[in-house]
Amino acid sequence: MSTQPFLPFTRPSIDEDTIAGVAAVLRSGWITTGPQVQAFEAALTAHCGGRSVRTFNSGTATMEIALRLAGIGPGDEVITTPLSWVATANVVIEVGATPVFVDVDAATRNIDLNLIERAITPRTRALIPVDLAGLPVDRDRLYAIAGKHRLRVIEDAAQAFGASWRGRAIGSFGDFVSFSFHANKNITTTEGGALVLPPDIDVALCERYRLQGVMRSGYDGMDVDVLGGKFNLTDVAARIGIGQLHHLEEFTEKRRNLTRHYFNCFDLDLGCELPVLDLENSNCHMFQIVLPRDIVRADYMAHMKQRQIGIGVHYPAMHLFTLYRKRGFGPGMFPQTERIGASIATLPLFPAMTLGDVERVCEATADTIRTMRTGQP
Ligand SMILES: *Cc1c(COP(=O)(O)O)cnc(C)c1O
Secondary structure, three states: OOOOOOOOOOOOOOOHHHHHHHHHHHHHHHOOOOOOHHHHHHHHHOOOOOEEEEEEEHHHHHHHHHHOOOOOOOOOEEEEOOOOOOHHHHHHOOOOOOOEEOEEEOOOOOEOOOHHHHHHOOOOEEEEEOEEEHHOOOOOHHHHHHHHHHOEEEEEEEOOOOOEEEEEOOOOOOOOOEEEOOOOOOOOOOOOEEEEOOOOHHHHHHHHHEEEEEEEEEEEEEEEEOOOEEEOOHHHHHHHHHHHOHHHHHHHHHHHHHHHHHHHHOHHOOOOOOOOOOOOOOOOOOOOOOOOOOOOOOHHHHHHOOOOEEOOOOOOHHHHHHHHOOOOOOOOOOOOHHHHHHHHEEEEEOOOOOOHHHHHHHHHHHHHHHHHHHOOO
């Protein structure tokens, strides 16, 4: 048995100043939405080139509110990828619209831009691209397609905070841009999210959708004109986000260095598919391999667990979930997604990891795959 400490596939890095800051918020008497949320939103606005940014209690809520703000509902179709966290398509169903999947590109594992136009119908209203593992979808081609067909775009950039496209930060341009600050994302608020709003959208309406539709005036005035939900971020969470933002560049740099090391150390003879290497644009949110056909993922994961290494799965093909099969989706519809979804494995990658940890993962993967093939250690 290995005596080495367990290496998870990810782990957040929270500094002592942030922990002290959270304690101060808890002692302050104001723990839910207040000054910390305001300060966090101001910092996010600065990161996004001055655009309007509002925070939410999850990256799922941001997406749902973006769809509502875009006026998307029953009768409308929204095109997205079936290789994502299921929230991406669930929110489309949540607002009463219809998700339409388009298969992914085998290399980028993001929505195949060559296939989008043939999925557009007179009912199509929006595109939801996902930057899987922080690798940005080609924004030039994406917005060319959206512009030509007059479609709204809700960028599911949940995994892409800190990524960029041709030198511009993701979130600093485009239509709606949605981020998640879930514990596993590149910066976290434990749970949380942020929505970047395009200029034609009313920020005050976004705020009403966020909290019960409530509009306040004067000392005691209150009215409700739209149905809002309960989606506001707490000050406790926002204080963590403020502390995390200070480390954004350092975290991204560390993730890029570790990714580069994976490429240097990974044994290509194993027959695994590596991700696209793009240290310019990607924030290196995850390092994911696609296992060779003869390797059963669950067995590989069990072997790695025995060696004290955690492997994640992001994600199984979404259209094969029961909820989606009931809506008419099934096997064979999106071959790349089905192949990748069945064999993709997320290897450990987080800022506090060392280059030695990367070597340990690469060696364990090579040993494991060779053992699985020969039946002998
Ligand atoms: C994490 C994630 C979400 C949802 O974010 P939550 O904050 O967990 O609600 C949506 N889409 C993608 C691609 C994600 O990775």
